Every structure is written in structure tokens, then in C-alpha cells.
Amino acid sequence: MADDVFFTDADFDMYRNLIYNESGIHFTSTNRSILESRLKERLRGNGVETVRAYYDIISKDKEELKNFLDSITTNLTRFFRNQAHFDALENFVIPEVMNIKKSSGNFTIKIWSAGCSTGEEPYTIAMLMQEILPPPWKVEIVASDISLKSLMVGKEGFYADSRIVGIPDNYLKKYFDKVDGGYKVHDDIKSRIRFDYHNLKNDSGLRGMDVVFCRNVLIYFDEAAQTAAVNRFWEAMAPKSFLFIGHSESLFGMDTKFEFVKTQWATLYRKYI
Known part of the structure; x- marks a missing residue:
């Protein structure tokens, strides 16, 4: 399935608004590929076919919403950093x-x-x-x-x-x-x-x-x-x-x-x- 079919501009706006409202994290267009990649992983893990169907799930299921937000965060750290x-x-x-x-x-x-x-x-x-x-x-x-x-x-x-x-x-x-x-x-x-x-x-x-x-x-x-x-x-x-x-x-x-x-x-x- 082509990426533009998998994840439209409207889908991107819908998801980044949800992410911002729930976490304060601001996704820009330059981060779109990261969001797409994480979404594909969550869809496979949940046996869901479309990003719209998955959006319906995380709109109702707070635990899966936590899992989704977890998946999009970047965890770069080390001991005695700076x-x-x-x-x-x-x-x-x-x-x-x-x-x-x-x-x-x-x-x-x-x-x-x-x-x-x-x-x-x-x-x-x-x-x-x-x-x-x-x-x-x-x-x-x-x-x-x-x-x-x-x-x-x-x-x-x-x-x-x-x-x-x-x-x-x-x-x-x-x-x-x-x-x-x-x-x-x-x-x-x-x-x-x-x-x-x-x-x-x-x-x-x-x-x-x-x-x-x-x-x-x-x-x-x-x-x-x-x-x-x-x-x-x-x-x-x-x-x-x-x-x-x-x-x-x-x-x-x-x-x-x-x-x-x-x-x-x-x-x-x-x-x-």
C-alpha cells in the first residue's frame, strides 16, 4: 500500500492534533515519516487495517493511547550526559x-x-x-x-x-x-x-x-x-x-x-x- 494512501494529509493533521492535545508534543511535517513508521507498527501490533480505525481505538482506549504516545517518543539518553x-x-x-x-x-x-x-x-x-x-x-x-x-x-x-x-x-x-x-x-x-x-x-x-x-x-x-x-x-x-x-x-x-x-x-x- 502506497504511503500517500496509507496516511493522507488529513490523517496527519488529525493525529498530530491528538498528540498535541494529549501530550503537548508538537509534530511538524519534517517528523511525518517518524509518525508514519510508528503508526504502521501499532497497526500491525493491533491487527488494524487503517489509520482511521486505529484513531477510533485510541480515542476510546486510554491504555492503547498510552502505548501509542510511548511509541512516538524519542528516548535518547546516557549516564552523565552533559x-x-x-x-x-x-x-x-x-x-x-x-x-x-x-x-x-x-x-x-x-x-x-x-x-x-x-x-x-x-x-x-x-x-x-x-x-x-x-x-x-x-x-x-x-x-x-x-x-x-x-x-x-x-x-x-x-x-x-x-x-x-x-x-x-x-x-x-x-x-x-x-x-x-x-x-x-x-x-x-x-x-x-x-x-x-x-x-x-x-x-x-x-x-x-x-x-x-x-x-x-x-x-x-x-x-x-x-x-x-x-x-x-x-x-x-x-x-x-x-x-x-x-x-x-x-x-x-x-x-x-x-x-x-x-x-x-x-x-x-x-x-x-
């Missing part, structure tokens, strides 16, 4: 947060990895916190994503040999066990992270977060969806907390209350009040 952010976290952000919280007797630092993909980012954060936090300090990490498949990988904590590139040797020896075909994260590190499904188009229900990582996710949203997501981060964050976004992303010109912070390691944003 090292400068973790340097800023260690040398600037965490000391600032500790200084703020210690006067209240609260020794728990709450971090949200939003759009965590397969878990490399939250595990990197957990290992770093294990290295730098002295007693009685502890960390609680929430790791969320719209991809259920990615979350299952993160929860399992197994990574093939090809996926552990970037992990310092001392971290690899201390926090992973070598198993057939790859490495498994130690249970004590896994216990610091709660993996949870979340669509950034909705309120997470989280509050009082000291640090939020949402890197290389906003680039898939248009300006309106970006602003809405960032403002939901604001609601989830504690006073004088910090936000990391991707190095190619910016809040410049966006209607938010965050203030830009430039450190010697990396740039980030802060909620001062």
Missing part, C-alpha cells in the same frame, strides 16, 4: 540547597527527573548524591516519563555493556554488579528512586521539589506547551529551588517567574520565592 550540569549540581546547587534547608532541620533533598527516559539520568543523580551527601542528609528522587517501556527499563536497572559508556570506573565498581550481557544497578541506589508514569501536560502532584531536571524534553513542545510545562514545574518546586533544562533549550522570552543563573560550570534557572 557533565557540566552535574558539576554545577555538585559544586553549586546542592551546597545552596543544604544551606537553605539545614536551618529548618530538614535533611532530605527532593529531586525530580522529568522525562527520565530509561533511567540513566536519575541513576547518575543518585550515585552523585551518594558520593557527596554527608550524614544525616538523604535524597529522594522521583523519575517520570511518558514512556512506559522506558520506565520499565529504569525500574529494572539493567544496562547492556554498550549503555554504560560515560560512567567513571570508580562509580561502575561501586554501584553496579557485572552480570551476563551488561551491568545491574545496586539495590541501595535503586531504592532512592521512585519511577512513575507522568505526562508533562498534566500537574504531577509533586510539591516542594528542591531540584528539577527536565533536559531535552521541551524541544518537542511548541511555545504554549513549553510555557505551561515550565509553570507547572514552578508549582512543584520549593522556594529557592533550581531547574536544569537542556543546553540547547532556553526560557528566554517565555512568560515564567524563573530567574537565570550562570555558574562557572553551567547555566540553570532558580525559583527565588
Whole structure:
């Protein structure tokens, strides 16, 4: 069946409107081939003949809608991705947060990895916190994503040999066990992270977060969806907390209350009040 018959311009508009309304992800014409490819996979998997019939299914079946949205997301990540952010976290952000919280007797630092993909980012954060936090300090990490498949990988904590590139040797020896075909994260590190499904188009229900990582996710949203997501981060964050976004992303010109912070390691944003 020819592609133009399989997926018309009207079909494309129908699907990208659904995707935007449900997730905030903005598909442009340059991404059309990706959407077509993912749709063919879902149709084969469900034994459905046409994109219109499949649209009827996901309009009514919330679980299949989740599976569809899962299939169209890009899950590109790695351990210690953009090292400068973790340097800023260690040398600037965490000391600032500790200084703020210690006067209240609260020794728990709450971090949200939003759009965590397969878990490399939250595990990197957990290992770093294990290295730098002295007693009685502890960390609680929430790791969320719209991809259920990615979350299952993160929860399992197994990574093939090809996926552990970037992990310092001392971290690899201390926090992973070598198993057939790859490495498994130690249970004590896994216990610091709660993996949870979340669509950034909705309120997470989280509050009082000291640090939020949402890197290389906003680039898939248009300006309106970006602003809405960032403002939901604001609601989830504690006073004088910090936000990391991707190095190619910016809040410049966006209607938010965050203030830009430039450190010697990396740039980030802060909620001062």
C-alpha cells in the first residue's frame, strides 16, 4: 500500500492534533515519516487495517493511547550526559540547597527527573548524591516519563555493556554488579528512586521539589506547551529551588517567574520565592 494512501494529509493533521492535545508534543511535517513508521507498527501490533480505525481505538482506549504516545517518543539518553550540569549540581546547587534547608532541620533533598527516559539520568543523580551527601542528609528522587517501556527499563536497572559508556570506573565498581550481557544497578541506589508514569501536560502532584531536571524534553513542545510545562514545574518546586533544562533549550522570552543563573560550570534557572 502506497504511503500517500496509507496516511493522507488529513490523517496527519488529525493525529498530530491528538498528540498535541494529549501530550503537548508538537509534530511538524519534517517528523511525518517518524509518525508514519510508528503508526504502521501499532497497526500491525493491533491487527488494524487503517489509520482511521486505529484513531477510533485510541480515542476510546486510554491504555492503547498510552502505548501509542510511548511509541512516538524519542528516548535518547546516557549516564552523565552533559557533565557540566552535574558539576554545577555538585559544586553549586546542592551546597545552596543544604544551606537553605539545614536551618529548618530538614535533611532530605527532593529531586525530580522529568522525562527520565530509561533511567540513566536519575541513576547518575543518585550515585552523585551518594558520593557527596554527608550524614544525616538523604535524597529522594522521583523519575517520570511518558514512556512506559522506558520506565520499565529504569525500574529494572539493567544496562547492556554498550549503555554504560560515560560512567567513571570508580562509580561502575561501586554501584553496579557485572552480570551476563551488561551491568545491574545496586539495590541501595535503586531504592532512592521512585519511577512513575507522568505526562508533562498534566500537574504531577509533586510539591516542594528542591531540584528539577527536565533536559531535552521541551524541544518537542511548541511555545504554549513549553510555557505551561515550565509553570507547572514552578508549582512543584520549593522556594529557592533550581531547574536544569537542556543546553540547547532556553526560557528566554517565555512568560515564567524563573530567574537565570550562570555558574562557572553551567547555566540553570532558580525559583527565588
